Amino acid sequence: MPSCLTTWPSAPSATSGRQRIPTPAWCPSLLQAGCQRSSAKVSLRFWAMGREGEVAQELLQGFRGEHPDWELRIEQLPWSAAHEKFLTAFAGDATPDVAQMGNTWLPEMAALGALQPLAGRLAAATTVPQADYFEGLWRTNVIAGQLLGLPWTVDTRLLYYRADLLAQAGFSRAPQDWPQWQAAMQALQQRAGVATPQLFPLTEFEPLLALALQAPGELVSAEGRAHFRGPAFRQALGFYLEAFRRGWAPAATHNQIANVWQEFDRGSIAFYISGPWNIAEFRRRLAADRQHIWAAAPLPGPQGPGASIAGGTSLVMFKRSRHPEAAWALMEYLARPAVQARFFQLSGNLPPRRSVWELAGLQQDPAARAFAAQLERVRPTPALPEWERIAQEMQLTAAHLAYRGGSVDAALAQLDQRVDALLSKRRWMLARQAGSLP
Known part of the structure; x- marks a missing residue:
């Protein structure tokens, strides 16, 4: 038997669609059951x-x-x-x-x-x-x-890197912009013997998204239109694909790399974009006498320190x-x-x-400090209910281009079409709210 009806909200829920029964001023049938109105x-x-x-x-x-x-x-x-x-x-x-x-x-x-x-x-x-x-x-x-x-x-995401291999390649610190990053990847191949210095797993959308957020502009507008053909994403995709074209990044999925920490320790890779949980993972999975080989740094941007994902x-x-x-x-x-x-x-x-x-x-903590610096430069993803599906479409397009090649212009035009189709209901709802539809 309920102890009190006054625990219900005083007004109907905006979304439940149910009517609330008015609370009686008194409840004689419940007095002996301990009806409590305000307590x-x-x-x-x-x-x-x-x-x-x-x-x-x-x-x-x-x-x-x-x-x-x-x-x-x-x-x-x-x-x-x-x-x-x-x-x-x-x-x-x-x-x-x-x-x-x-x-x-x-x-x-x-x-x-x-x-x-x-x-x-x-x-x-x-x-x-x-x-x-x-x-x-x-x-x-x-x-x-x-x-x-x-x-x-x-x-958020930032850059984990092999500090010892980078020094061997002639760099005293992490790259600060994209040209330095590309120069470091080339030097790691040529001077430090790292076959594929950069890991961009083809099944992860977050690295490419972080790169795309480093330029001003929208990936998707508030009105529900895709802008992946715009300069912001095109520049990020160009940098991303160049790493595969030059052989700096392997065209591999995460499943094809059984143990990323082991490959990092071996020197098979030297740069890895990942999140804060990997601070603990690197400290747990690498031996105590190997802890000095790695470090973390904020993401480089096109012309200086870059933004990342919020x-x-x-x-x-x-x-x-x-x-x-x-x-x-x-x-x-x-x-x-x-x-x-x-x-x-x-x-x-x-x-x-x-x-x-x-x-x-x-x-x-030096690794945590790198994240603190990155958190001062993070950008939200588009505030859309459909965003996770859009991000997957974005990565499928990039993975296809990295693995099979093809026309970037045609691929981005198709991506915009698919995303616009996903957002068609949103545009209809916005138009109806604006009164431009019956």
Whole structure:
């Protein structure tokens, strides 16, 4: 028997389509069952994925201590099933109060009207200063002008390299721009005996995307039109394909390279674009007396230090939360610098707030410092629900050109056509909203 009807939201959900039954001023049939109108017990559900879900229980012990009367249920989801779980939960009116969400999924959830805007709560809070967050990461949470999440974990790409082989090839530091990068690849082949210095796995879209984000301009417009034939992507694709044409990069998938760390250690490759998790992997997989051979550096750009991808996950609140004040309290707790520093210790996830880097001692780590420098130059991917499918189409086109060759102009024209087809429904919806369709 329900203890109280006042735990329901006072207004209908914008997306559920269900009518709410007005709360009675009194409930005589429930008096003996302990009807509570304004003191309903707070029960929060928090979803987190992968390693983050594993450490959430320990991370949130302090939150439970601050709110002993609240119930907090933490549910761990596998990454492979998380996206479908969110969609199913939304369709079944079973979304959690707060969740960790990949920031490329935010546009889709925003289109469904599932997420609670946070600007009002942020304005009233003093513990979540926007200026402390890396700007590019923050922008991934702003969809159609609304702040819908808080950055929680960091993912970007930079350059891991064999410092010893680069020195042998005549370079005292990592390349700073694309011409230096190409000169280093050639020198590594000719002077250091590295057959294929650069690894660009043909099944990974992130390296090419990072290169494409280094030039101003849009890959896809807000109106739903593809611009892969434009100068930004064409320049990035040209640099990418040149590495294969000159024999600097092998035309291989990740599956064809059984152990990238072993090949890196052997000197089969000298440059590898990857994310922050590989700091721990290189330290774990390479022997102690081999740790000096590798380093990390921000990505080179066409004419100097370049941009990279603003990736990672965010904390979001769902509109259907029955306890939005408590949900925000949970988000504020997870955003605290001390809690984020502890989160880094438990999970290895780099923090999205600058102040936490000092608190966690990350500025003393040379590899982590390279990521801090890169995070000052990251750009969000297009805020489109269809973006992940578009990125796969982009990489399929690049892989075909790298492996089989062909006309770049024709391939990019076909890519634009396929992406425009994927976005046809979006253009129709925008036109209807603008009143240009009946």
